[in-house]
Amino acid sequence: MTSTTKSMYTDSQVAAWLRGLYTVAWADGNYDPEEEELIAQLTKDLAELDEIEGLKPIKPEELATALGKDPDTAENFLRTAVLVAVADGVYSKPEYELLHEFCEALEIEVEALKSLEQTLYQPETETETSSAASPLSPPRKRKSSHPDLLHPVKDWLDDMEVKDPRLARFVCKVIPPQCPFERDINLFGRTIAHIPALCKLNPLYEQFTTLRFRSLSYLADECDEDISEYIK
Incomplete structure (x- = not known):
């Protein structure tokens, strides 16, 4: 069914x-499976547009x-950029710096992004404290008593x-x-263990799934598209 x-x-x-x-996706120099799938899809989608010959980085x-100058467009782009940045569960300094450059170029300041800075992954902190920093969790020297450091950015992402x-x-x-990665381990026809969905360890997991649900609803309800290929 074609969307009108x-x-x-x-x-x-x-x-x-x-x-x-x-x-x-390339800001931190890593090429994890999450980025690999993302870049493959970006390549495919861009190939369908006449405006660009190939996939290449873009300057802020x-x-x-x-x-353009529409602030809503800028914020929506930044929301998707954040989701891409933390897709692998780690928010790195290069990703933070690039998002900051994008904000400056777009002439927009997002207060909620400051909460994400508290989770910044800094390898030098690991060396100084001799303890590994966990993905998307604040280094020891930045600990806060706030029950949910990411609450502001979660609300902001949900507004997309x-x-x-x-x-x-x-x-x-x-x-x-x-x-x-979520699966049961079976032995002789009986489930003996269950491996939880590792992506749920990402504190922005709900924002990923909620955005996907809203996108599916938009395509089905407003665009009258067949979404069966996305829910298999």
């Missing part, structure tokens, strides 16, 4: 948006020019509006319907 819903963003905006996410100023079918499809493709 008008896209909120132009091809140029979507191309710049996806290139921005690609730039974030170029991104800002392409996205899904208004473009191409970006909605991208979200549905990249975020799996269930964690591939």
